[in-house]
Amino acid sequence: MGGEIPVGVEAVKAVALTPKMAIEIAGIGLLGGTLSGFLGSGGAFIMTPAMMSLGIPGIMAVAANITHKFGKAIQGAKKHSEFGNVDKKMGLVMFLALFLGVKLAVMANTGIAESLGEAGSNLYISAFFVIVLTGLTLFMTKDILSHKKGIVDGNSGGGIAAKIRNLNLPPIMNFPIAKTRVSLWIALFVGLATGFLAGTIGVGGFIGVPAMIYLLGCSTYVAAGTELFLAIFSGAQGAYLYAMGGFTDVRIALLLYVGSMIGIQLGAIGTRIVRGYQIKLVMTCIIAMVVVSRGVMIPSYLSDIGYISISESTASTLSLISNVTLFGSGIIGVLIIFFWMFQALRRAGKGIPVKEKQEGVVSSH
Amino acid sequence: MIFAPQRTNYLIIEKWKGRIPAMDTTKTPESKRMGLIKALVYGAAAIALYAWVFSHSKFVMDVISSKTIQGPALAITLVLLASGFYGTAANKFFKHTLEKKLESQLTREE
Numbered sequence: 359m360g361g362e363i364p365v366g367v368e369a370v371k372a373v374a375l376t377p378k379m380a381i382e383i384a385g386i387g388l389l390g391g392t393l394s395g396f397l398g399s400g401g402a403f404i405m406t407p408a409m410m411s412l413g414i415p416g417i418m419a420v421a422a423n424i425t426h427k428f429g430k431a432i433q434g435a436k437k438h439s440e441f442g443n444v445d446k447k448m449g450l451v452m453f454l455a456l457f458l459g460v461k462l463a464v465m466a467n468t469g470i471a472e473s474l475g476e477a478g479s480n481l482y483i484s485a486f487f488v489i490v491l492t493g494l495t496l497f498m499t500k501d502i503l504s505h506k507k508g509i510v511d512g513n514s515g516g517g518i519a520a521k522i523r524n525l526n527l528p529p530i531m532n533f534p535i536a537k538t539r540v541s542l543w544i545a546l547f548v549g550l551a552t553g554f555l556a557g558t559i560g561v562g563g564f565i566g567v568p569a570m571i572y573l574l575g576c577s578t579y580v581a582a583g584t585e586l587f588l589a590i591f592s593g594a595q596g597a598y599l600y601a602m603g604g605f606t607d608v609r610i611a612l613l614l615y616v617g618s619m620i621g622i623q624l625g626a627i628g629t630r631i632v633r634g635y636q637i638k639l640v641m642t643c644i645i646a647m648v649v650v651s652r653g654v655m656i657p658s659y660l661s662d663i664g665y666i667s668i669s670e671s672t673a674s675t676l677s678l679i680s681n682v683t684l685f686g687s688g689i690i691g692v693l694i695i696f697f698w699m700f701q702a703l704r705r706a707g708k709g710i711p712v713k714e715k716q717e718g719v720v721s722s723h
Numbered sequence: 724m725i726f727a728p729q730r731t732n733y734l735i736i737e738k739w740k741g742r743i744p745a746m747d748t749t750k751t752p753e754s755k756r757m758g759l760i761k762a763l764v765y766g767a768a769a770i771a772l773y774a775w776v777f778s779h780s781k782f783v784m785d786v787i788s789s790k791t792i793q794g795p796a797l798a799i800t801l802v803l804l805a806s807g808f809y810g811t812a813a814n815k816f817f818k819h820t821l822e823k824k825l826e827s828q829l830t831r832e833e
Contacts, residue, residue, distance in 0.1 A: 425798060429806025437814060505833075577833060597802065601795035604788040608798045609780060612773060612805050619810045623817045631825055634833035702828040703821075712828050 373414060373607055382412055384616035387426070391618030392692045395434055395625020397641050398582030399563015399589070401427065403648060404688035405614070407681070414610065421600035422610035428593030429611075430618050434586040437626040443583025445535035448574065451542070452549035452566075452584075453591050459553020460592075467558060477662035484652045484659055487559040491649045494568055498642040501572075505635040519572040536584070538575040548573050562592070564645055571638075578634030621692075628695045631702040640691050647687030651680045758819040765812035772804055 375383075386408045390401030402423055409419035438444050471479035497519075527541040548569045556562030563585050570581035600606050629637060654676050661668045668676075753761075776783055783801070787794045 425802055428799070429802045429810070432803075433806050433810035433814070436810075577831075579831065594799075597799055598795045601787060601798040602790065602792075604790045604794065606787055606794075606798050608783060608787055608801050609776065611798075611802055612776060615805050615809055619806065619813045622810075623813045624821075627817060627822055627825065630822075631828045631830065633830060699825075702825055706824055706827050709827070712830050 373418065373610070375609060375613070379412055380613050383409065383610060383613040386617065387614035387619075388617030388621045389688050389692055390423075390614070391430060391621025392625045392628075392695055393621075393644070393688060394430060394563075394586065394589075394618070395437070395622035396582070396628045396695050397563065397625070397637065397644075397691075398434075398438075398567050398585030399561070400641070400644060400688075400691070401430070401618070403561050403564075404684065407684060409610070411681075414607075417605050418607055418610070421596075421603075421605035422607055422614065424593060424596030424600060425606050425608065426611040426614040426618065427589060428597045429615065430622055431586050431589035431593050433619060434622045434626060435583065435590060437623060438579075438583030438586055438629075441579070441583070441626070441630060442535065443579045443629070444587045445533050445576070445580055445584045446587060447531075448533045448536055448545065448570070448576070449584045449587040451531070451545045452552070452570075453588055455546040455549030456553035456556070456562075456566075456588065457591075459550040459555075460557035461553075462550075463554045463557025466554075474663070477659055481656065481659040481663060483559060484656050487561075487652045488649055488656065490555060490559065491564065491645050491652075494564070495642055495646045495649060497572075498568060498638055498645070502635055502639055502642060522573050523575050533574075533576075536570075536574065536576040536580045540574050545574060561648075563589070564641070564648075567641065578637045579629055582629060582637065624699070625695060628699050632698055636698065640694050643694070644687045644691045647683050647690070651683040651687065654679050654683070753819075755819045755823075758815045762812045762815035762819075765808050765815065769805060769808035769812060772801070772808060776801060776805075 386405050389408075390405040393400035393404070405423050406416075406419045409422065410416055414422070435444055467479065467483070470482050474482065522544060523540060525541055525544055527543045529542050530539055531542050531545060532539050552562065552566045552569050555565040566588065567578075567581045567585050570576040570584060571578055576584065597606070657666060657668055658673050658676055660666045661673065783797065786797045
């Protein structure tokens, strides 16, 4: 990082914020904040590329996003805590292992980048991304379908996930908020694996939230809240490191808050009026679309390292499809959340009780 | 003489024993009016902070890009203040408006 500092300083001075750009950044914040509040994660994957598309240099977009994430996670975790959705004990246990996992992933990524070059590294990350998240999408889709069919046994995930969760390796830890008892080793393993995957593909929450649900036995709400609690630590560390390197434009972080502080409240309130499987549904839709977004870029990376040959127009078409799918995933996710909230508001206005509402929601899917 | 004040206190406690109601440990819910006033105050503080940062952006950016400990210290302080003021304002506002309206729709089923 040391060698990149002068570039960062020049870039910080180069960004000229116009009123139009400020409004667009606030809009990006609203999108990311709503997803974070509802899912516990899901801001960074869309906010960083969206800021880059506004002309903000990549490293500054990452720095602004992670700096902004620190305060956003504090407010999000506070809100979820009001609803009883944050298991701090679980968050702290996971954080220790997660930190190590991220370090290992960074070492692996650096090694691959040094031996295969930038194109090889891009290919490795995209392939890893597609394989892991495709598996996760299929797994979560199966779980959601079983909910739709009415197979709800409180042991969601089943199979290997249930076997891992039920391993009786002492010491067994009791997590009172999450209402689960699980071996400390399993919690540490989940944290380590989550950290490694997050460090490799850069989207921690997409792995962390499902891991807490299926492997640690948390409810979807607690997983979302606890993930935000975990994000406080990674946000603080990132904010410090990027600011120390001179990459942070704090004005961008503050403009992101204009939208995200509203979004995170709306998202967190949204979790109160939906069932757990609906949160999983939104997350699965977004993950699936992000997988497509990364998957279509693989031919371009293969072409970059000389494995295949594709024309320039094909490469630009693939890039366009990738961007549309990426931004579309976030926009669709937020629209679904707002739609459910609007429906709930309408029902509340008509005085329809929650039970009737739930039947309506289930039948509508 | 030394023990006299203690004795007096003891007598006062004895006198009031049973008359003082047990301390209420449950939090009194915030009224809508108070919540919205707090939202307004925090919102005003956030606006003042934003106005300061954007009117002194050269100074702020110079400190942050100095690559000394003052950089992260200022960035983190600003981020914490902004998210604290603005986030609390948004929280108070939605708690007394949207959340209240959605109270009949709450669920916690998987």
